[in-house]
Amino acid sequence: GHADPGLTESDSLRTLNRVFGYDSFRGDQEAVIEHVVGGGDAVVLMPTGAGKSLCYQIPSLVRPGTGVVISPLIALMQDQVDALRALGVRAGFINSTQDYDEQRLVEAEFVAGELDLLYLAPERLRLESTLDLLSRGKISVFAIDEAHCVAQWGHDFRPDYLALSLLGERWPDVPRIALTATATRATHQEITKNLGMDGARHFEASFDRPNIQYRIVSKDDPKKQLLRFLKEEHTGDAGIVYCLSRNSVEKTAEFLCRNDIPAVPYHAGLDARTRALHQSRFLREEGLTVVATIAFGMGIDKPDVRFVAHLDLPKSVEGYYQETGRAGRDGLPSTAWMAYGLQDVVQQRKLIQSGEGDLAFQRRAASHLDAMLALCETVQCRRAQLLAYFGQQQESPACGNCDSCLTPPETWDGTVAAQKVLSAVVRLQRERGQKFGTGQIVDILLGRKTAKVIQFDHDQLSVFGIGQELAEAEWRGVVRQLLAQRLLAVEGEYGTLVLTEESGAVLARQREVPLRKEPKKAPSARGSSSK
Numbered sequence: 001g002h003a004d005p006g007l008t009e010s011d012s013l014r015t016l017n018r019v020f021g022y023d024s025f026r027g028d029q030e031a032v033i034e035h036v037v038g039g040g041d042a043v044v045l046m047p048t049g050a051g052k053s054l055c056y057q058i059p060s061l062v063r064p065g066t067g068v069v070i071s072p073l074i075a076l077m078q079d080q081v082d083a084l085r086a087l088g089v090r091a092g093f094i095n096s097t098q099d100y101d102e103q104r105l106v107e108a109e110f111v112a113g114e115l116d117l118l119y120l121a122p123e124r125l126r127l128e129s130t131l132d133l134l135s136r137g138k139i140s141v142f143a144i145d146e147a148h149c150v151a152q153w154g155h156d157f158r159p160d161y162l163a164l165s166l167l168g169e170r171w172p173d174v175p176r177i178a179l180t181a182t183a184t185r186a187t188h189q190e191i192t193k194n195l196g197m198d199g200a201r202h203f204e205a206s207f208d209r210p211n212i213q214y215r216i217v218s219k220d221d222p223k224k225q226l227l228r229f230l231k232e233e234h235t236g237d238a239g240i241v242y243c244l245s246r247n248s249v250e251k252t253a254e255f256l257c258r259n260d261i262p263a264v265p266y267h268a269g270l271d272a273r274t275r276a277l278h279q280s281r282f283l284r285e286e287g288l289t290v291v292a293t294i295a296f297g298m299g300i301d302k303p304d305v306r307f308v309a310h311l312d313l314p315k316s317v318e319g320y321y322q323e324t325g326r327a328g329r330d331g332l333p334s335t336a337w338m339a340y341g342l343q344d345v346v347q348q349r350k351l352i353q354s355g356e357g358d359l360a361f362q363r364r365a366a367s368h369l370d371a372m373l374a375l376c377e378t379v380q381c382r383r384a385q386l387l388a389y390f391g392q393q394q395e396s397p398a399c400g401n402c403d404s405c406l407t408p409p410e411t412w413d414g415t416v417a418a419q420k421v422l423s424a425v426v427r428l429q430r431e432r433g434q435k436f437g438t439g440q441i442v443d444i445l446l447g448r449k450t451a452k453v454i455q456f457d458h459d460q461l462s463v464f465g466i467g468q469e470l471a472e473a474e475w476r477g478v479v480r481q482l483l484a485q486r487l488l489a490v491e492g493e494y495g496t497l498v499l500t501e502e503s504g505a506v507l508a509r510q511r512e513v514p515l516r517k518e519p520k521k522a523p524s525a526r527g528s529s530s531k
């Protein structure tokens with residue numbers, strides 16, 4: 001910063017107006033900034049898009065010296081610095097993408113007091129040479145971005161981030177601000193502890209996005225369901241459709257175009273020029289839909305995204321929250337719509353089991369998935385569940401702006417149905433030493449003499465045909481919910497069904513199984529239902 005001593009309260013506001021061109025602060029920004037400008041430490045929890053950057057950029061400008069920003073997002077540093085320079089802020093970065101001369105130049109600028117902001121990757125701070133450099137200049141504030149990295153076991157950045165606790169020891173007079181968007185309360189506490197920031201003031205913004213309507217529907221014919229949703233509620237609107245694979249991104253974009261919904265694909269398999277083109281069209285044009293893998297969206301700041309649709313299940317509630325959070329930044333009504341089905345659960349569980357990573361990693365991935373599934377299967381308010389995940393509570397238990405609140409789902413006693421599914425799995429395993437996937441189990445329960453049923457003599461099982469009271473789609477719904485509740489598990493490449501530790505209680509009639517009723521729909525041909 002270039003400021004002189006005698007600070008007044010409005011220095012921050014004046015910087016906001018003059019440098020950044022904004023009229024007023026949002027939410028907690030002002031309180032955070034005043035606290036840090038005054039020399040206090042802060043731990044800031046704000047959802048993505050809430051405006052965390054200004055919380056350290058303005059103190060860096062207002063306080064004398066250079067603000068040092070520790071960020072693991074090396075790929076974004078150049079863009080961040082360019083954007084700041086365009087505003088007349090003297091910003092620089094040092095990271096591994098630069099050659100020696102470039103680094104030397106930035107270092108010289110820092111030492112000469114010619115930088116307002118200096119961005120560094122966390123691993124730099126483990127080098128004594130970096131600490132030397134920092135002690136040769138004047139530092140106004142340390143900002144630790146993406147501070148949740150410090151709290152995630154097994155995360156690549158963790159040792160680097162742990163080294164950050166020494167900043168407070170070496171520079172006791174320089175205020176520190178740690179910022180994160182993806183923290184639960186436990187993570188928050190871990191950040192404080194691991195960074196040695198016990199005396200810091202905590203700021204916690206609400207994660208609620210009241211203008212976003214959350215809806216999760218049962219997946220049947222996803223592309224058609226999407227089309228109906230868009231035609232009925234979002235004609236002419238801009239939005240993002242997320243798919244898991246590049247292939248389904250391409251197919252879905254084509255499908256929408258064929259049905260008069262202007263759409264472009266975006267995924268890492270497209271060349272850089274096409275990606276840049278599609279992204280800039282999305283930002284400039286009105287009413288364009290981007291169909292994308294999660295590669296799309298980071299750093300995209302388009303205020304009037306009216307819907308975010310998921311055709312595949314996100315891996316975690318954090319991911320879901322971040323992706324849906326790209327809708328409605330302008331505060332106007334927007335929709336977060338998702339189609340979710342049995343195949344999503346099977347596929348994600350398989351991905352976790354067959355994926356790389358040690359056991360601890362797999363366990364964490366599984367618990368992330370469980371939280372996501374709980375959100376999908378809840379019969380309570382989605383928003384309440386989402387906020388509870390981030391350790392927050394809404395005032396009333398029902399928000400009135402999610403599908404659960406708008407059309408409360410019916411539940412039914414699925415205990416007997418659950419017992420039938422589990423019995424079929426047990427019989428196959430105990431009597432035949434066999435494991436099968438959902439399709440075969442459902443065929444057995446329905447008493448269908450398919451070629452595969454005949455081939456394995458499954459019509460001889462005592463459970464053959466004991467499930468005529470439900471339709472195929474309903475049985476698939478039962479299996480899906482059992483998987484989500486961990487009363488059943490999938491295994492291996494073919495997604496075969498196996499029991500869990502909790503299955504026994506259901507079979508022993510010690511436990512009831514309330515289930516969400518599948519929505520009624522027109523009868524459909526066999527095989528096309530419940531993907």
Ligand code: ADP
Pocket residue numbers: 022023024025026029046047048049050051052053054301
């Ligand atoms: P975060 O890091 O929390 O995800 P950013 O700092 O990138 O969010 O800010 C998101 C967007 O909001 C940016 O385009 C930023 O310029 C804008 N923004 C932040 N604070 C304000 C404000 N007080 N007034 C207007 N726009 C703001």
Ligand code: ZN
Pocket residue numbers: 380381382383384398399400401402403404405
């Ligand atoms: Zn609700």
